[in-house]
Amino acid sequence: MSKANNPELKSWVEVKADSDFPIQNLPFGIFKTNQTPPRAGIAIGGFVLDLKIIAEAGFFNSIQFDKTVLSQPELNSFIACGKEVTNAVRERISDLLTAENPELRDNTALKAKALILRSDTEMLMPVNVPNYTDFYSSKEHATNVGIMFRDPANALLPNWKHLPVGYHGRASSIVVSGTSIHRPKGQTKADDAVTPSFGPCRLLDFELEVAFIAGKATELGTSISTSQADDFIFGLVLFNDWSARDIQKWEYVPLGPFLAKNFGSTSSPWIVTLEALEPFRVDSPIQEPEVLPYLKFEGKKNFDINLEVEIIPEDGMGKVVSHSNFKHMYWNMAQQLAHHTVNGCNIEVGDLYASGTISGPTADSYGSMLEISWQGKNPTQMPDGTERKFILDNDTVVMRGYCKKDGVRIGFGECSGKILPAL
Secondary structure, eight states: OOGGGOTTOOBSSOOOTTOSOOTTTOOEEEEEOSSSOSEEEEEETTEEEEHHHHHHTTTTTTSOSOGGGGGSSSSHHHHTTOHHHHHHHHHHHHHHHBTTOHHHHTOHHHHHHHEEEGGGOEEEOSSOOSOEEEEOOOHHHHHHHHHHHSOGGGOSOTTTTTSOOEEEOOGGGEEETTOOEEOOEEEEOOTTOSSOEEEEOSSEEOOEEEEEEEOSOOOTTOOOOTTTHHHHEEEEEEEEOOEEHHHHHHHOTTTOOSTTTTTOEEEOSOBEETTTTGGGEEOOOOOSSOOOGGGOOOSOOEEOOEEEEEEEOTTSOOEEEEEEEGGGOSSOHHHHHHHHHTTOOOOOTTOEEEOOOOOOSSGGGOSSHHHHTTTTTSOEEOTTSOEESSOOTTOEEEEEEEEEETTEEEEEEEEEEEEEOOO
């Protein structure tokens, strides 16, 4: 186990018991303030640690890398230094923040410059995303959708249990948590209509997802095996793949998602490293029938990450409408990356690969309003007396996720977005 993951570690920085960011986490992100331009930071409790200031103070002198990557407005160049560097930086920060270490703790002037209240910062997209792929890897979600829209007796398509289904999405419309998104417009067709109509989406939905960020690039023509995949995954974020269900229903045949998906997706700002999540690995679901050799894997490839979704009206109390868990995923990240590259597709640093909607086995663990309301037939009652079949204008959807074990809680922060009326 990495020293940084030791559950006994305590920091001299005050960290509340329910914080997402204890010393065992130390996720990376990009922040800015009124005084500082965008650059790399690490979350600890209610603070952001400015990595540029830490580097200039000489605390990274024993780690060989170009320190200017910490001053860039995205983490791509830092991540591209490789895990030997990024893990060493995380371990060094863990050492600096440990309660017994006086190096930064007792340097009052430096501490005042390097530690910034998170409430005084603005978080930005942590990476520039060159490419975005969205998978469809929750058996429960795929089954629910199949029951609703196809044959309940044969809910899963014939290929679903043989490969991780996915599609290439729109990287340019991925935005950071806190960014509002306008309701999309497009073509829809009512079941009893002869021709389609045009207008704002009426059935706007969220999709509860977890995404991983690629940490290494590959050459065109090469592939990544399931045993190599962890070396290529830098870390994870929460992800809301907003979906226009009525637009999607009309357009998706024959080529799948297009305008129903590319109007916006929301990412949480902090990348929780794969190394921080090591203690929370769990067994994957049993896969039947047996997968092809290139999709076989050894060890624990799923992660026990508790997930929830809250809908908050503009002038009302919020309501948590979903409690799910990332451990339910049928296809794991190693299999997703192995399948994605088996044909020789090259990947780039900063690529984002989303899980697809994460639904569990019970109605309270479904990861979309499509399932929660079962196509609008079972609306959710809100505290203000209104109801939700899908997402209304000025609703804010907040996703949260955390792991907990041996008294340590590793969280992701919020993935939040407000829906504004169509322009």
